[in-house]
Amino acid sequence: GAGVSQSPSNKVTEKGKDVELRCDPISGHTALYWYRQSLGQGLEFLIYFQGNSAPDKSGLPSDRFSAERTGGSVSTLTIQRTQQEDSAVYLCASSFSGSQNLYGYTFGSGTRLTVV
Amino acid sequence: AQKITQTQPGMFVQEKEAVTLDCTYDTSDQSYGLFWYKQPSSGEMIFLIYQGSYDEQNATEGRYSLNFQKARKSANLVISASQLGDSAMYFCAMRGLNYGGSQGNLIFGKGTKLSVKP
Numbered sequence: 040g041a042g043v044s045q046s047p048s049n050k051v052t053e054k055g056k057d058v059e060l061r062c063d064p065i066s067g068h069t070a071l072y073w074y075r076q077s078l079g080q081g082l083e084f085l086i087y088f089q090g091n092s093a094p095d096k097s098g099l100p101s102d103r104f105s106a107e108r109t110g111g112s113v114s115t116l117t118i119q120r121t122q123q124e125d126s127a128v129y130l131c132a133s134s135f136s137g138s139q140n141l142y143g144y145t146f147g148s149g150t151r152l153t154v155v
Numbered sequence: 156a157q158k159i160t161q162t163q164p165g166m167f168v169q170e171k172e173a174v175t176l177d178c179t180y181d182t183s184d185q186s187y188g189l190f191w192y193k194q195p196s197s198g199e200m201i202f203l204i205y206q207g208s209y210d211e212q213n214a215t216e217g218r219y220s221l222n223f224q225k226a227r228k229s230a231n232l233v234i235s236a237s238q239l240g241d242s243a244m245y246f247c248a249m250r251g252l253n254y255g256g257s258q259g260n261l262i263f264g265k266g267t268k269l270s271v272k273p
Contacts, residue, residue, distance in 0.1 A: 072260065081246060081265040082200075095260075128198060132261075144261060146192075146200035 041065075043147035045131050051153045052121055060116040060150045064133030071114050072144060073106060074130045082130065088114060121154045128152070157182045159247050159264035166269050168237045175222070176232040176267045178247030184208075187251050189230040190261065191221065194244040203245075206230060234269075242271045 044063040052058050064071050073085040084098040088108040099105070103121075108114040118125055128151050132144035158181040168174035180189065191203040206214045206221045214221045222231040230249075234241055247264045 074263075082248075082261075082263040084260050084262070087260060130200065132200070144200075145202070148197070148199045151198075 043131055043133050043145050045129075045147035045150050047150060048148065049151045049153075051155060054123060054154055055120055057117065057119045058121055058152065060118075060129050060131075060152070062114045062116070062131030062133075062147060064112065064114070064131070065145055066112075068133035068135060068145070069111070070134045070144075071108055072132045072134075073114070073116050074132065075127045076130060076149070077127045085116070085129075118152075121152075123154050126152055126154045157184070157187075157249060157251070157262045159249055159262055161247055161264035161267050163267045164265075166267055168234075168269065168271055170239060170271055170273050171236055173233060173235045174237055174269065176234070176245050176247075176269065178230045178232065178264060180228050180230060180247070180249050182228075182249065182251070184251040187249055189221070189223070190248040190250075191219070191230075191232045192246045192248060192263075193241075194246060194266070196243070200246070204232070237271045239271050239273060242269060244268050 043065055046061045069090045071088040074082040075085055076082050086099055086106045087095040103119045106116045128149040130146055130149045132146045134144045160179045162177055187208045189206045193201045193203050204214050204216045204219045204221050206223045213223050218235045220233045222233055244266045246266045248261045250261045
């Protein structure tokens with residue numbers, strides 16, 4: 040597609056419920072990243088996918104968080120048993136990798152998650 | 156470990172004037188890239204400008220320029236002729252260029268909120 044698409048744009052969920060956030064990256068981008076941005080804060084790295092390699096999960100804050108990327112394209116970030124501190128904007132980004140990636144990432148518009 | 160520091164939580168500038176947003180960084184990488192992103196109230200992250208660590212000249216993109224001082228590890232963003240539409244959060248970021256994986260992630264500063272006054 041023309042840009043990185045994220046859905047839903049807004050999600051309100053009850054504490055304890057599971058949520059799934061979707062990211063559709065730019066066609067041809069082999070790298071996909073998830074970041075979290077809490078209110079008034081910078082971006083916190085969560086997870087990184089590169090081609091068919093095992094994902095780098097070093098930024099996931101707890102085992103309630105997981106992510107998949109199917110067929111090297113669409114990615115789903117799942118948060119189980121949501122807590123109020125999970126409320127944030129979840130941003131997805133994609134890019135070319137290696138020497139091709141000189142200009143950073145293209146970000147989606149994010150999913151604003153509110154846990155009540 | 157890499158670190159980005161933006162010491163100005165908020166800045167005000169008069170319309171049509173220039174403004175400098177500060178960014179300092181820390182890294183042990185020999186080769187790296189520095190980025191600035193703009194985040195308006197709509198929430199999207201907009202790429203503005205890029206500077207490679209081995210680039211001899213400061214990067215420029217229209218009204219944006221990057222004042223790169225490698226020895227001081229600073230990469231300040233200069234916006235000339237500010238416009239009302241420049242009001243937004245601005246994030247400085249960096250990544251190593253030699254490899255992918257977690258060490259090649261973009262690391263972000265906490266941002267500077269710029270407000271342009273008419």
